[in-house]
Amino acid sequence: MTYELYYWPGIQGRGEFIRLALEEAGARYVDVAVLPRAKGGGVPAILEVLEARNIQRPPFAPPILKAGARFIAQTPNILLYLGGRLRLAPADEAGKLWTHQLQLTILDFYLEIFHTHHPLGDGYAYEEQKAAAKRRTKDFLAVRMPKFLGYFERVLELNGARGPWMVGARLSYVDLSTAQVIAGLRYAFPAASRRALRNRPRLRALHDVVFDRPRIARYVASGRRLAFNNEDLFRHYPELDR
């Protein structure tokens, strides 16, 4: 089966968590909105799905994965689905739920990262909420980021299996997502994240081993992985990186 991914073109965003899973597994997929409009791509392709009147189980927002006739949405839910099919999660129920639990904690983390630059939400431009962003970021860097990083470092430490992974002895989608968040943090907060990761050797190693995976490295080298930019989930505003 060839999957279809629907996600806003021009940014990595939440879509990147799905792309990394598809790439690592070598799955066939079309990144629909990245296609030219003349070939059925672009933003209109996404709006068509969101506004379709004939989808009985409609998605609320991208990312959306079309698998056969089904449209599956919500990043952790898509990964839950793909985890089983692409062997990116344990097969036993307890392992599956634990992997998913970690992914939901990653979701909490990257939502808080998004809120550092958009505490008042998407309804206002960054420039309209700069003062609020500064206050929110102060608390994030001092309290929240160390708490999340400390937690994930501990999860790596507690995993009794050999290897650098979060769950058991094999790579799972949550490793890919964690590495992606670390890459994003380094882009957004180069100074603060360097300090925060100094005592987290396992997280640094996880990032490296993920981006060294042959298929991930090929994906990055292909140019298909977009660069981080300031329209995205992770944004670099030097004034926020103290």
Add this chain to the structure above:
Amino acid sequence: MTYELYYWPGIQGRGEFIRLALEEAGARYVDVAVLPRAKGGGVPAILEVLEARNIQRPPFAPPILKAGARFIAQTPNILLYLGGRLRLAPADEAGKLWTHQLQLTILDFYLEIFHTHHPLGDGYAYEEQKAAAKRRTKDFLAVRMPKFLGYFERVLELNGARGPWMVGARLSYVDLSTAQVIAGLRYAFPAASRRALRNRPRLRALHDVVFDRPRIARYVASGRRLAFNNEDLFRHYPELDR
């Protein structure tokens, strides 16, 4: 099996989504932190779990469900687990994922509701972020709330099965959570939510049918369901309800 729920005492919070599922199913559970400290309850019972060094798969934050020897965390993940066991979700994989997808959209919704009064996060008291809260709430009430409510009303409309439910012909945990969010919105924004729900007859009916369920009604009447209050996820600040 008797489940154990660990959630901050004194508020409904995210724990209430779990409680409603356990109550509707008539499951046996102990609401651990609600017990007196002398009986092993209170906040220390939660901290003990969060700080335990012998839990190999540690939770990041409450709510936490102890099921046998396992600790399961993250609200949607706990409901995913309970959905299968308590017959609060379809048994087929597609139905299971769809129910979960809706629950994750409910999560997006109640996170945005939390952010109306705490756009800068937990690190500051409401009084320290009142101006930011007013701006965020303005966008929430004008744009986001109608978008979410419109979506869920459409999901109800598109469900071809008989009955008032979100998924198929039986109640699922997402019905309980949706009803809870509507109750919370009515507490937080009595005026704005009344206007917004005027054209959403299916959502209003879903709220009523959930809180009329015999076990849910007994739970509410028992006094065990805490009242909404301004330490909670849903808060009523008249100045935000324009």
